[in-house]
Amino acid sequence: MLRPGHFFGRLLASAVVVLAPLVALHGCTLYQQYERAEALAYRSVSNRAAEKAKDVQELLERGRSLLEVIAARADMASLDPQRCADALHGLATIDPLYANIGVVSADGTLICSAIPRPRDLPVVSLSDAPWFRGALEAHAPRLSPPMAGSVAQTMVSVLTVPLRDATGAQVGLVGLTLQLGLIAERQFAPGLPPGGSITLVDQRDTVVTRFPEPARWIGRATPRSVQDVRRDTPHGVVVVAGADGIVRAYSTADVGIHGLRVAAGVPTDYVFAAPRKDLLRGSLVAVGTLLLAAALALVFTRTLSRPLASLGRTAKAWASGARGTRADEQLPGEFRTLAREFNAMIDAREASESRLVESERRYAAMLDGVDLLAITVALDGRLMYANDALSRLTGWSTDELLSGDWTRLVLPADATDIFAGLRTTATREIPVPPRQDGSLLTRDGRRRRIRWANAPLRSASGELIGITSIGEDVTERHEAEVARQASARAEAANQAKTEFLAHMSHELRTPLNAVLGFSQLLQLEAGDHLGAPQRHQLDLIHLAGVQLRSLIDDVLDVSQIESGRLAITLENVSLPGLVDDVLKLSSPNAEAGQVQLGIQGPLPGVTLRTDPVRLRQVLLNLVSNGIKYNRPGGHVRIAARSLGDMLEIDVEDDGLGMSTEQLGQLFQPFNRLGRELGPVAGTGIGMTLSRQLVRLLGGELTVQSTPSRGTRVTVSMAGAIVRTTPAADSTPRESATQGAPGLPSGTVLYIEDNAANTLIVQELLAPWPGVRLLLAADGSSGIALARQHAPDLVLLDMRLPDMHGIEVLAALRTEPLTATIPVVSLSASAMPEEVDAARAAGATAYWTKPIDFGPFLKGVSSLLARRPAASPPR
Template identity: 35%
Template sequence: MTEPGTTRSQVLLADRRRKLQMLAAQPDRVFELFVRSALQLTQSDVAAVSLVGEEWQWFKAGVGLEAVHIPLSLSFCAHGIETGTTFEVVDAAADVRFAQHPLVNRDAGLRSYAGHPIEFEGEQLGMLFVMSAQPRTLTPEQMRWLQDLAQGAADAAASHERIFKLQISQRRLLDFASASSDWLWETDSSHHYTWLSDRFEDLTGLTVQSQLGRNPPASPMRDGAGRVVEPLLGFLEVLDRQQSFARVVVLKPTPMGDRLISYSAIAKFGSDGMFRGYRGSAQDVTHRIGAERQEREVSDTLRLLAQHVPGVLYQRVSRPDGTGYCPYASESVRQLFEITPEKLALDCGPMFDRIHPEDRKSVEAQIRSAENSGQPWSQTFRVVLPEAGLRVLSGFASPRRMPDGNVLWHGFTTDVTESEKAAAEIARSGQQWELASQAAGIGIFELNLSTATITLDRNACQVHHLPAESPTAFVLAQWLDMLEPSARESAQAFISLAAVSGVIQREVLGVVTTSGEPRRIEFVARAQASRDRTRSRTPVLIGVCRDITEEYAIERLRQEMAETREANRSKSELLSRISHELRTPLNGILGFAQLLEGDRKEPLTSVQKQRVQTIRMSGTRLLSLVNDVLELSRIEQQMFSLQRESVSVNSVVNSGIALLQPLALERALQVEFIGAEHELHVKADRRAMDQVFTNLLSNAIKYNRAGGQATVIVEPLGTSKVQISIEDTGVGMSEAQVDQLFQPFNRVGAEKTQIEGTGLGLVIARELTQGMGGTIEVTSTPHTGSCFTIKLPLAKGSQTGRDSTDSMPAQTDWIEAAGGTALYIEDDPVNAMLMREVFGRLGNWKLLEAATGAEGLRLALAEQPHLLLTDMNLPDMSGLDIVKQIRQQPATRRMQVIAVTADALPQQQEMARQIGVDGYWTKPLDLALILKHLRGFFSANPDFPLSTK
């Protein structure tokens, strides 16, 4: 513990000594009142008034302290006097100044300190302080009380004339402390509020100032359930009695609603015997009364229900020492245990005394086990009743450990004696069961846990596929040898669990027949004792078994199919999201590229046109790749469809070479095209063929050596096929690498290089080629190069398919219409900017914009535009919801609505059409297609004549 500073305590003048002597001469009882008040009001363990001298500190008055004086080096108060104001230590054990103080680290174990200086004749000579065994901080109200009491102690020491007034103040504080609950109050003789504690505002929502000078509520008294007491007696009438009272409940209106308030107060009388008013406390009991009312209602309901339950419903509290009681037991306990609920509410021992001596240890052991594990308890046991004699009961209960260490049980016990009588009926049904079980392939087995022997009936032997001459009884180890090695541990666990739990257990085990065939057999069993409950019981497992090999295989297949469907669904959702995320930025890239190409006011130079065209072609190719990833997903889900038509091979090759020429130039590669004598056409999907060829040629360039060569050779293959070969002079591949080439995400070693790739391109290329009725073949020589060969069916005739520019947006011819209005709902600023540019080139066409669905609906209803364009994925609502609301409003029901979205899945398009969408535009937008749609819309609306611009 560190020494406090000595700037003031080091030199004590004679004047200070005189003042200390005067203060020490004051009667101890003066300070004791303040000490006890501080102890009560702050709810502390220790309170004292200390006087600080030059070397010692002594205690003028104190509660909870044995010491009379201590050295100054051990003084909390010396530190407090040095601060000159209220001094608080939240946790002395964590404070380096006080961690070694004997009151902190020894038996006293005090942790927190709070004190305020006592000033006498202008000098601080001591402290009024409190200490607690717990780390804490005083509340503001407690701190104010401590400060007031310290000031009161100082005033008492300064003048005997003020002692009387201070005693009154002290009594007031003590009265407040004795009556306080939630907030404190004081009235005059006319019942007007003269003082309210700070908590009043927090708990009622009313300001203290608004209530001073006013009366408490005059509403009638209510009982503990919140009901008005008869005969009616108002609260002011209670106050008129000029008598102390407690827990008078009345209804008080507040800004937080009507509240039930419980008032308690002490009547004040002057020295002349005249009534001066009340000092008291008030507590909001609204929630408590409501909870008690609800508890009574639940209790009444439970009591009514329990009357119709064939057994006893109960709550039981079990203490750590083994004793307990039942807070609740239904009336049926009188018949089931021949004990009254009132007796069990005091002690549940008599209930356990009714248990049969042979069963009691088992019942108590299983209850203790359930308490320790937290698992439900379930058991059948016998009781011996004074009147009814021997009965058999079945009990079930669930434990819950309470914070105080007790265990609260909720349980149900019923009489099952009559079920024993049903055993004879069950025996008579044995023959019928034998016939039914044989027809269903169900066998019965019995395992004697004492002798570890298992007995199989005839059907059970057939289930195990045992020979007809095989014995029906086996030592348990012999039966375990019939099982698959991996199933033996599960079988032993199954037997153990069934033996101790007392409930039905189920297990499927692998059995190896005598012919070596593996079979799956289902076992269902539970523990059972001797049927004669009055004799010593032998524990056995009784169960059934059946061969479920075929069922098991079918179920496994069903699960695998379900898992496969779920995996495909998840993958489709992922691909849809990837497509959406890629299409959104592509919309800006391709859209503004088209705007630049079609800008006639500020036309591009030839070089700029070529660059913009390269941007547009690359963006279009990326869009094609995004679409093809979705197509590959459809292939795997058998939802893939290719548009097979006559496609010019030269067109595909020339387009691919042009697209990849910048990459070839970057690597100083030469790309050579050796075409056929005559132009050839294949029967293929143009977009798929573009992707396949571009992927293979891209690989020939990327994996080539610098300054190498890539050669494309097109030639007919017989009379029915066309062969396209892509040769390179790269590093080549080994046979092992070629074998792994078409595995997803396997880059056969290229992942160790700086060449970009995902390992999916060749997989997609092969799937697309096979989908077009073709094949891809690979030959490769390490350090020499590779050759990929595409073989596709030759198309009949010379019809040319879509050329490479078909997949790119065409240059646009702008139109203008007079006075039309469109509304575009889009949260992406780039997409909104693009649409704004498009409509900005349509002459007088006016475009309204909204970034949220709610704003868009408001504009649609207010402006009633001729055309509504909306994104399908808005931050606050779906575009489908917007369309539904538009179609429900008479004013907008016939409005033309077009969905503008990055979601290209067919099912989404179909859903949009079903709710009334007139058009479905997929991002990235083809501006030529937009103008085509707008022309169609304008031509169908003669009010908007068209003109080409």
């Protein structure tokens, strides 16, 4: 049998070697790492909610400012429809999220709107609309509940401000219609992780808008679980099941106006993935360590069993309340000493508790008269003391709090964290945090923000037995600070979004210019030097570039249509020539897909008054769909018929076809009708864009389809035919200018920092010996060459290494020698605001990259032809 001293030494050495350096240190480190990772995850959710709340606030504040500017105009109070319409003209295009802006008189009559109404429609009266009456009675800016918009044909809310006359009397309202679905897609979708959600909720707990699925949730009451997200936690985050049943970590942020708030939810699998992974890895190490320690301790179990059992029974009895229980001091060896020390500890503990009771009595008497909150919580979670100030704030009496469930003062998640923190403090002796912010719930359900100052409560022997906290109600101060921080974050996020949209078009089109430009040059120069396989490969390169450019154009077109900024240019165009262009451009795709293209029946020889670019774009998309969703050996046919001034164009195929359910979803943006995983690439916006373009052209697009039998798409355009000619005359002919004997001449200055773009223009102008090309790689050099040579034409890239193209335009227009030189902005950015800025700065035209050779050469030739005949090339 081992001697007690020898055994105890062995046990102590084992504990020091195994448990101390492995379990304790590793466990402490693991817990700290998990807490930091969890706090960072919570903070990211809170930051996301605050950022989106600021986005919404900025949007509403901009709208309110615009409406107040309109209402302040001296001529608006007269309610004259013509003057009102002139004042609102073009304002709906200021922001893509605005559907319309209008003025309504006090009796509910719509005076005018930024989007003109056809004159043959009856006068609109809003007098019976509840939102209108509420806005009129508010006498202040007001946001209506979600409703179906008659103009935007989607769910909208109307922001209104009063319209007053010179005497201050309210004569009507100025209103701004906001597209709620588009707000969700534009404001909430960017940066949101998969499965995440952003919900904008009003003070009635009604969903104003939500991403994803805004159309499904707008106007619906939020579930109880989402309403509870309003209650703060120590991290500002609560984990609940969302409206769609997905469990997420939610955080809310008040927008600050109109009683709105934003709830941001991120799936818990996404939020806690990293902390859980680290915790699992660390736990496995800890378990291994414990198993090793258990194996070593097993050797000594038999010699410890009886003395330890005796001491265990004593400890259990004392813990259950048997205060007279004492350990057996007749145990052998060191266990006898341990029993004596244990008894001494019990005696000291009982004396300490007696002194604590007296101390608490004096402490309570001192704190009952102050306004600050004071509580004492034992390490086992019992509320030992609460002063009268806490009772006055919460509405619960002191007796109710001390004798009942005091956790009614906090949110359930907060109560869980509090008890977990007490256990951690008691078992691991982690220092009590000196400062801590939290929330209290009053009896009537209100939530108050409290700033606590904490201090450990110790017994006379120095043992930690509880925590004493002094609290100050900082609800109003906290709300003001949160609003200020959210405002700053949202402002930064909005600026970043604006810069991204401005640069996206430029960054995508710049490399495309090289791909399309050089592929076209190779097609022109290769001739018969390439074999058929090489020519086919070259055609595929060019076709891929064209498809990518088309995709970029479609995305930007959808954005411009939704914001009301897409321009339509009407021209006279021959229908047979237009159809011929579509067939020629679609032939490579048809050959690759082994689909036959053709015209069904004779085309009417008519001339249309329309936008040929946009109509060609629609027909190309319809033919492309007929080819993509077809089969080898299938057909795509174009037919047309005229009925008076009405024209109908059919694009029919015998391909896959669509079911009734798919037809119902056909015009939903980015909906590929279940064919996302199929072999055909696409984005799902082509048909949406086509219908919107046709409607902008004054027509309508309808679809008929049968599964496995094919699809017929009809474009109907009323009033588009301006002239009917014989069929033979409808065939496209060569332009009379093509046979002109002279070639363009003059001096062209190209200011461009991209070597590939420069080379393409050099190659394009090389066949014109009378054209002299000057090159400059930055704005300063370009201005100097323009002053030195006074060229006949300047081609100007808008983003140069040393200055912006607007600055170059300003410098050229202020110089008498260069003020009248035509300057064409040749840029990869197609954003409307950049185009408008360039034209306002004096640009003669704005051409976007990638360069289309035909229109480019035609444009350069036209501009060079305008120079005075006596002016020799410089």
